[in-house]
Amino acid sequence: MRFSKIKIPSYLKNKYILTLVVFGVWIGFFDQNNLWDRSKLSSRINQLEKQKQHYEVEIENNLRNRNEIEESAESLEKFAREQYLMKKKNEDIFVIVEEEE
Template sequence: MNRLFDIFRNKYFLSTAAFAVWMLFFDKNDMLSQYEYRTEVHKLQQEKDFYEIETAKVKKDLNELNTNLNTAEKFAREKYFMKKDNEDVFVIIREDAKD
């Protein structure tokens, strides 16, 4: 028991323990901050992946619009509900059943 007290009273052990406590809880880059940074990075990575997929879709649509005039007309009708003078446009909105 006396040996255990000697270890805890050792100046090297105390300085190492104080340094560890300081680095784990009180420093600018403590454990809580590191966890928050990791979750933020994960969230931003998911957003980046989402926007890369959306960018690829938009580039594909743009390529189709630039190559084919019929595709441009189809795109204008579907996305912007454009119509010719003698036509009527009916928009059907489907609602999912919530059971």
């Protein structure tokens, strides 16, 4: 039984090229900081940056609301009525909920 010779390109016989290819495969797939993990971490960073921006806007809105409430007793009363459904003894509260279609 005769085996036919497989022709290997000359650039794959070069030990430097072969070492570079093995190193690239190792770094790309098997290393602690491989490409798959780096892409997952990059998407997680983007997600956290979006959350950070959202919370910064929320903080800004809450600070604005707090300053408005601290300015006068009327605005504090309005806030308490709207947010916590507080009322005076002789009042009735009607909550209107809009239905979404």
